[in-house]
Amino acid sequence: MIWWWRTRALTAVSIAFLASLVAGMVVGGEVLPLPSMAGSLLVPVVFALLLPLVPIILLWYGVDRSSGDLDATAVRAMAARDLSVAATMMLATAATVGVTSAAGWWDLGPGYLRNLIGCLGLAQIVAPLTGSRFAAIAPVAAVIISALFGTGNGGLVRWWAWPIADARAHLAFIEALLLMVLGGAVALCGVGRTRRRRLLPPPPPREGKRSHSGHLGPVSHEKL
Amino acid sequence: MRTLYSWRTRAETYATVPMLALVLLQGAAVVDTATPGYRTAATAKADLMLFIVVPLCAACAAWEGARHRIGRIDTLTIARRSWQVALIAVAPTLVMGLLGIAAAVAATAPAAAGAPGLPDPWLIAVYLLVLAGHTIVGYGLGRWLSPALALPISLAGSYVWLAYPAAIEPFWIRHLNGLSFEGCCAIDQSPSPRALLATALFAVALGAGVLIALAGTRRMRAGGAATLAVLLVVAATVALPLGPSAGAPRTGAVRCDGSRPVLCLWPEQEGSRSLIHAALTSAYARLVDVGMPLPAVVTTKDAETPDAIFVVLAARPQRRGVVLSLVASAVPDTVPDCATRGEWPGANNRGALMVWMALAAGVPTSDLGDVAPPEFIDLASRVRQLTNEQQLAWYHANLAPLKDCSVQPQLDPSAFQDGAG
Numbered sequence: 075m076i077w078w079w080r081t082r083a084l085t086a087v088s089i090a091f092l093a094s095l096v097a098g099m100v101v102g103g104e105v106l107p108l109p110s111m112a113g114s115l116l117v118p119v120v121f122a123l124l125l126p127l128v129p130i131i132l133l134w135y136g137v138d139r140s141s142g143d144l145d146a147t148a149v150r151a152m153a154a155r156d157l158s159v160a161a162t163m164m165l166a167t168a169a170t171v172g173v174t175s176a177a178g179w180w181d182l183g184p185g186y187l188r189n190l191i192g193c194l195g196l197a198q199i200v201a202p203l204t205g206s207r208f209a210a211i212a213p214v215a216a217v218i219i220s221a222l223f224g225t226g227n228g229g230l231v232r233w234w235a236w237p238i239a240d241a242r243a244h245l246a247f248i249e250a251l252l253l254m255v256l257g258g259a260v261a262l263c264g265v266g267r268t269r270r271r272r273l274l275p276p277p278p279p280r281e282g283k284r285s286h287s288g289h290l291g292p293v294s295h296e297k298l
Numbered sequence: 299m300r301t302l303y304s305w306r307t308r309a310e311t312y313a314t315v316p317m318l319a320l321v322l323l324q325g326a327a328v329v330d331t332a333t334p335g336y337r338t339a340a341t342a343k344a345d346l347m348l349f350i351v352v353p354l355c356a357a358c359a360a361w362e363g364a365r366h367r368i369g370r371i372d373t374l375t376i377a378r379r380s381w382q383v384a385l386i387a388v389a390p391t392l393v394m395g396l397l398g399i400a401a402a403v404a405a406t407a408p409a410a411a412g413a414p415g416l417p418d419p420w421l422i423a424v425y426l427l428v429l430a431g432h433t434i435v436g437y438g439l440g441r442w443l444s445p446a447l448a449l450p451i452s453l454a455g456s457y458v459w460l461a462y463p464a465a466i467e468p469f470w471i472r473h474l475n476g477l478s479f480e481g482c483c484a485i486d487q488s489p490s491p492r493a494l495l496a497t498a499l500f501a502v503a504l505g506a507g508v509l510i511a512l513a514g515t516r517r518m519r520a521g522g523a524a525t526l527a528v529l530l531v532v533a534a535t536v537a538l539p540l541g542p543s544a545g546a547p548r549t550g551a552v553r554c555d556g557s558r559p560v561l562c563l564w565p566e567q568e569g570s571r572s573l574i575h576a577a578l579t580s581a582y583a584r585l586v587d588v589g590m591p592l593p594a595v596v597t598t599k600d601a602e603t604p605d606a607i608f609v610v611l612a613a614r615p616q617r618r619g620v621v622l623s624l625v626a627s628a629v630p631d632t633v634p635d636c637a638t639r640g641e642w643p644g645a646n647n648r649g650a651l652m653v654w655m656a657l658a659a660g661v662p663t664s665d666l667g668d669v670a671p672p673e674f675i676d677l678a679s680r681v682r683q684l685t686n687e688q689q690l691a692w693y694h695a696n697l698a699p700l701k702d703c704s705v706q707p708q709l710d711p712s713a714f715q716d717g718a719g
Contacts, residue, residue, distance in 0.1 A: 104465070104466075105465050106458065106461050106462050106465060107461055107464050107465050108349075108457075108461050109324065109346060109349040109350075109461075111323055111324055111327050112327065116461075116464070118465075124454075124458075127450070127454060131446075131447060131450045131451065131454075132447075134446055135444055135446040135447045137446075138444065138445075138446035139444065139446070206446070207445050207446045208445075208446075208449065210446065210449075210450045211357075211449055211450050211453065214450045214453055214454045215453075218353075218453075218454075218457060222320070222324075222350075
């Protein structure tokens with residue numbers, strides 16, 4: 075547990091998450107004017123919608139730091155633990171947003187929560203394709219592409235541009251939820267794969283056929 | 299060309315075409331918003347496309363920096379100096395950025411089709427410096443941070459730094475990131491040298507600071523940080539007196555020609571000189587008939603001279619636009635101090651006076667429908683039925699409340715008719 079916590083840089087991730095949550099409450103309403111293909115008018119996007127990217131980038135940095143041989147041969151279910159970090163972040167945010175929204179303190183809270191779960195889901199979905207190293211680029215790109223192409227004339231936000239939609243837009247929230255569910259499914263497949271790899275013995279090498287892998291085959295000393 | 303890494307594994311190979319497509323799309327979307335017929339304004343509008351080019355270049359450079367980091371370039375004894383290594387690594391990225399900026403300038407050039415002169419070289423130089431600054435910072439991040447951090451941070455960081463200052467005050471911060479020229483320039487403006495210098499210094503601060511610090515020794519890191527800090531302070535000091543606009547009064551002379559009135563125009567407006575002069579001559583003659591005093595010189599360069607009237611004109615104006623600009627300049631546009639303290643009865647007078655003067659200058663009533671409210675047109679039409687002396691009396695009676703809150707407007711023309719009052 076300690077090793078896992080350290081290799082994943084979870085102290086840094088936790089601090090980043092808390093800081094971004096607090097910043098989302100304090101300065102989340104600050105406007106960032108982003109360019110748009112709709113014209114020269116800049117699309118005003120509030121910081122609360124961008125701040126979830128900070129812990130997500132750090133989370134994937136932590137995963138990337140240590141994934142590889144060590145994880146593949148670990149006794150404990152690393153993928154399940156990594157998934158639990160994301161789940162904890164989502165639940166903590168949902169609880170915070172629930173309380174602050176009910177009290178009327180944080181209007182943009184639902185937007186922060188939506189972008190957190192949507193971006194986490196998106197990163198999980200692309201991770202098997204890009205590797206954990208570049209998974210966090212997908213949500214960053216999603217925000218930029220949404221700002222660039224996701225608005226029409228008159229500030230209309232297109233249906234697919236969920237990261238820049240109004241903080242209380244229902245459709246955008248459903249889309250983010252969908253991404254989270256998909257991302258969760260992709261990650262759970264990963265959990266299943268590592269468990270099978272761990273529990274099953276490796277397939278025996280076939281008789282009379284040389285291995286294609288130079289590393290596993292008999293080593294010739296002359297070559298060295 | 300033989301390179302250390304194959305072109306297949308360079309990010310630029312894949313990023314260039316999408317970047318150019320985005321730049322051309324964005325350019326087509328914003329080209330109509332630049333001041334038409336003015337090369338400097340068209341080049342300034344290309345500024346908006348830095349949003350696309352610069353963050354992409356920063357991310358590509360971070361990728362290259364990450365490869366050097368993974369290659370443990372720090373631990374090798376390398377013949378070249380560290381800044382040379384960095385510059386060689388990011389050279390293809392800078393070429394990609396150069397292409398992007400060239401595409402941006404080309405995409406907004408149609409706004410100034412047919413205008414004299416060339417795109418503003420100072421603006422383009424500043425764009426290139428901003429590009430280089432962000433690219434080198436991206437490379438530095440790639441060298442110093444894990445790729446999982448360096449790539450998203452360089453992409454998002456560059457993007458946010460280009461976007462955010464436009465939304466905050468004090469205004470001088472807006473002139474550091476290089477995005478402030480986008481709204482520049484009307485035809486009598488050019489980019490403020492101060493804004494250009496501040497942006498350039500900031501970009502150089504970023505680039506030089508990182509290049510020095512890349513040497514890796516403790517002394518060089520401190521040197522890089524000190525260079526960065528000093529240049530940032532200098533850049534901020536240069537930008538400090540600036541307001542929200544990056545435009546400054548245009549230097550250079552207007553060419554004056556003609557008589558009644560003498561007409562002074564910028565080179566971009568020369569093509570329309572005969573149209574502008576004909577419109578002004580006709581308006582002048584009609585206004586002088588009514589008895590309106592007008593200066594002998596009409597100029598498009600804003601100068602504080604009493605014997606000239608400054609008019610705002612497009613490069614290729616319509617006849618109606620010329621007369622309306624003259625009218626807008628001839629009726630004083632001042633807000634008296636008393637208006638900030640209490641009621642200003644003459645607040646609406648200027649609109650009525652302008653409509654009257656436009657009609658007096660020969661603009662048909664039907665041409666005013668989209669620029670003036672119907673009640674003003676109706677009122678001014680009734681004033682026009684008075685004699686010239688009565689119209690002038692009405693004008694002066696309603697001019698006074700523009701400057702003095704204690705004078706009541708007398709907009710009803712019946713008070714000026716013979717036998718009235």
